[in-house]
Amino acid sequence: MPRRPGPRGSYAKTPKRREEILDAAFGVFARYGYLNSSMSEIAKRAGMTMPGVTHHFPTKAGLLEAVLRERDLDAASHLEGRRGVELLRGVLEIAERDEQDRGLTQLFAILSAEATIDDHPAHAYFRDRYELILRTVRTAFLEAQEDGHLRPDVDPGDAAQMCIALSDGLQLQRLYGVDRARQWALTKRLLDSLLIRPVTSSD
Amino acid sequence: MPRRPGPRGSYAKTPKRREEILDAAFGVFARYGYLNSSMSEIAKRAGMTMPGVTHHFPTKAGLLEAVLRERDLDAASHLEGRRGVELLRGVLEIAERDEQDRGLTQLFAILSAEATIDDHPAHAYFRDRYELILRTVRTAFLEAQEDGHLRPDVDPGDAAQMCIALSDGLQLQRLYGVDRARQWALTKRLLDSLLIRPVTSSD
Numbered sequence: 001m002p003r004r005p006g007p008r009g010s011y012a013k014t015p016k017r018r019e020e021i022l023d024a025a026f027g028v029f030a031r032y033g034y035l036n037s038s039m040s041e042i043a044k045r046a047g048m049t050m051p052g053v054t055h056h057f058p059t060k061a062g063l064l065e066a067v068l069r070e071r072d073l074d075a076a077s078h079l080e081g082r083r084g085v086e087l088l089r090g091v092l093e094i095a096e097r098d099e100q101d102r103g104l105t106q107l108f109a110i111l112s113a114e115a116t117i118d119d120h121p122a123h124a125y126f127r128d129r130y131e132l133i134l135r136t137v138r139t140a141f142l143e144a145q146e147d148g149h150l151r152p153d154v155d156p157g158d159a160a161q162m163c164i165a166l167s168d169g170l171q172l173q174r175l176y177g178v179d180r181a182r183q184w185a186l187t188k189r190l191l192d193s194l195l196i197r198p199v200t201s202s203d
Numbered sequence: 204m205p206r207r208p209g210p211r212g213s214y215a216k217t218p219k220r221r222e223e224i225l226d227a228a229f230g231v232f233a234r235y236g237y238l239n240s241s242m243s244e245i246a247k248r249a250g251m252t253m254p255g256v257t258h259h260f261p262t263k264a265g266l267l268e269a270v271l272r273e274r275d276l277d278a279a280s281h282l283e284g285r286r287g288v289e290l291l292r293g294v295l296e297i298a299e300r301d302e303q304d305r306g307l308t309q310l311f312a313i314l315s316a317e318a319t320i321d322d323h324p325a326h327a328y329f330r331d332r333y334e335l336i337l338r339t340v341r342t343a344f345l346e347a348q349e350d351g352h353l354r355p356d357v358d359p360g361d362a363a364q365m366c367i368a369l370s371d372g373l374q375l376q377r378l379y380g381v382d383r384a385r386q387w388a389l390t391k392r393l394l395d396s397l398l399i400r401p402v403t404s405s406d
Contacts, residue, residue, distance in 0.1 A: 033317060035239050106319055113316030114236060116309055116378035127379045134381065161376060162389050168375055169368025175319035176330045178337065178364070186365050193396045 018056050020046050022070060025063050030107035033114050034064055034122060061121035068111075068125055071104065079136070084143035088163075088191060088199055091137060095167055096184040105171045112168075134160050141194075149195050159194045166190050221259050223249050225273060228266050233310035236317050237267055237325060264324035271314075271328055274307065282339070287346035291366075291394060291402055294340060298370055299387040308374045315371075337363050344397075352398050362397045369393050 024046035028037045039060050043053045057063040079090045098104055115122040134157075141156035150156070170183040191199040227249035231240045242263050246256045260266040282293045301307055318325040344359035353359070373386040394402040 031320065033236070033238065035236065109316045109319060112375060113312045116312060116375070117234065130376060130379045130381055134376075158389060158392065161373065161381070162369060162393065165372025165376060165389070166365060166369045168372035169370065170364065172315060172319070172371055173333060173337075173364060173368060176333045178333060186361060186368070189361065190365065190393070 014056075017048070017052070021048070021053055021056055021063070022067055025057075025067050026107065027103065029064060029067060029111065030103045033110045034060075034120070035114060039063075064111075064122055065125060067107075068122065068129075072129070082140075084140055084147050085149050085195065085199060087140040088137070088144065088195075091140075091163070092184060092188055092191065092199065095187055098171075099174070099183050102175070106175055109168075109172055109175055130164075133164055137163060144195065149197065151194060151196055154194045162194075163187060163190060217259075220251070220255070224251070224256055224259055224266070225270055228260075229270050229310065230306065232267060232270060232314065233306045236313045237263075237323070238317060242266075267314075267325055268328060270310075271325065271332075275332070285343075287343055287350050288352050288398065288402060290343040291340070291347065291398075294343075294366070295387060295391055295394065295402065298390050301374075302377070302386050305378070309378055312371075312375055312378055333367075336367055340366060347398065352400065354397060354399055357397045365397075366390060366393060 021042065025037075025042045028042045028045060031037075032041075037060070039053060040050055042063070043050045046053065053063075057066065075094050078094055079087055082090050111122055112126050114120060115126045117123065138157050138160035141150060141154075141159045144150045145154075145156055150159070167183060167187050170186060174183065188199060224245065228240075228245045231245045231248060234240075235244075240263070242256060243253055245266070246253045249256065256266075260269065278297050281297055282290055285293050314325055315329050317323060318329045320326065341359050341363035344353060344357075344362045347353045348357075348359055353362070370386060370390050373389060377386065391402060
């Protein structure tokens with residue numbers, strides 16, 4: 001958006017500043033984890049003063065939450081309105097897209113491990129996020145079952161846990177440069193072993 | 204070992220002191236991750252002075268490496284002399300045992316994520332560890348293939364990556380209290396989907 005002259009200029013810049021802070025925070029958290037990141041490092045990377053940052057985000061914990069929730073909105077909107085096998089295909093597409101983004105993968109890998117500690121400021125966020133993802137994917141497998149697409153010996157809850165665990169574990173392997181840590185291909189392989197027809201076949 | 208009187212007493216105590224430091228360090232690293240742990244906190248928990256600790260372990264990085272390698276020796280000795288499906292069964296047994304130990308799971312989850320950063324002192328350790336585990340499990344699947352136990356459409360390398368990733372991902376779910384994050388049962392389920400006969404059936 002072009003900057004406008006006059007008194008409204010500083011207001012018009014606010015959403016842009018917020019974005020710049022979130023981008024800088026994302027980079028710093030992905031590099032150092034939450035516990036080792038500082039607001040001053042984030043301000044430095046955003047090219048701002050500390051008061052400039054705390055005006056938008058008074059606490060580091062609030063800033064972390066804003067970074068995480070922003071990334072989740074993308075995924076949620078990608079899955080909206082889908083059900084059953086179609087939703088599982090959407091989960092695969094998200095995995096394929098995330099595979100290109102090392103910073104994002106590293107942010108979630110480091111923070112989700114760090115936040116296993118009960119009193120970590122992102123603990124509730126990650127616990128709720130796991131519950132939401134598991135519930136969403138389990139519902140998709142239940143719907144696939146209703147639609148006659150799930151193999152008869154597969155439990156929808158087990159299937160959901162396995163898919164999400166596989167995906168998280170492959171992300172970690174990829175961060176260690178494991179050759180062929182092909183998150184998309186191997187998650188598809190697991191899905192195909194649970195479904196009657198390949199997940200990417202047309203209905 | 205009972206303490207002996209006389210001048211050899213202080214020597215006899217050395218291995219015990221080392222163990223106490225390693226136990227204290229294990230607890231502190233599992234609680235805070237490596238980056239947020241301090242040698243003074245470890246000394247405090249071990250009931251020793253800082254010089255007492257640094258006499259045995261001059262650096263925090265060296266202490267971390269000793270903690271990690273100690274835990275690996277157990278696993279290596281459990282798998283020694285096994286091959287093929289027998290070795291895969293051993294990997295399952297280790298998963299079953301680790302499932303009881305939240306501290307150990309948390310230590311590996313937090314450190315392995317934290318150490319994805321290239322210049323983390325445990326980066327090389329975890330990279331090498333992943334390579335070793337992947338190679339070991341891939342070899343087991345190759346041997347299972349030679350022995351006619353692998354399903355014909357399964358690639359041994361893919362199978363190894365999937366088993367290890369699933370196991371890591373389920374550990375993380377368990378740390379968030381996900382109900383039924385049954386590492387053993389679901390890893391067995393995956394193994395069974397790759398092998399011709401159930402992994403726990405007798406040969």
